Amino acid sequence: MSRDIPPPPAAEDLSRLLQMVAARRDREAFAALFRHFGPRLKTFFMRGSMSSGLAEDLVQETMLSVWRKASYYDPARAGASTWVFTIARNLRIDHLRRQRNPADLPPDPEDMPPSMEEALLGAEREWRVRKALSGLSAEQQTIIRLSYYSEKSQSEIAGELGVPLGTVKSRIRLAMNRLRALLEDET
Structure with missing residues (x-):
């Protein structure tokens, strides 16, 4: 028995969902965002050699920040994915800084080659x-x-x-x- 897996939402849909969370605290929109971003965020965190449990904790923190800061999202400045992953990246950096091991920190953007x-x-x-x-x-x-x-x-x-x-x-x-x-x- 095969399950039909729905395609991921389009960028415009993700943006619209974020705006619904910002405007009306729409729980269904937030649940849809969580379903979409949760697994992707966990993969993002685990790619940095984090444990599964820690990655899940950071996913929760990220999505909580998305809920709290949804009103700051501006679709004219960034796509929804970029905005959410920027929050995730900052949380990962904060976590690594708390660990006090500078070797684990991601490279400084100034040290990276330009895009x-x-x-x-x-x-x-x-x-x-x-x-x-x-x-x-x-x-x-x-x-x-x-x-x-x-x-x-x-x-x-x-x-x-x-x-x-x-x-x-x-x-x-x-x-x-x-x-x-x-x-x-x-x-």
Whole structure:
């Protein structure tokens, strides 16, 4: 005898269920969320070499937080799964910190390579800055490149260009103001 397993809810359905919990404290909606996320959260926690019992406890904590914080969910900022798993991730980190073993902590996001989205956004931002730089005078381009790309101090720039330190400071300020204006005009 085979059981028909219903397909997992669509992202929009999960979002709608979360909004129902937030708006009306809808227990049926919460039960549906629990049925969907419970096993997935347990797998998530056990992947970090946690015991089954501890994973189940953290699932309970996560879903309790979902119930309590449902009103903070904003579908414009994140999908329901992302929001729930962020809560789970934070609870896992808190648990590991309480264990006081730094080797068990997940890697710091700053130490991780950028995601594809972050890399694309960075490339776009770099392109916009380079495009805006081309709108500066040659003198302003030189001062910005020496200061920010070559990471030279203002004193080093003054020596290299043979101009007073005050002139370097003024040129950097004027160039940055012009660059900011060009970047704001582009958006």
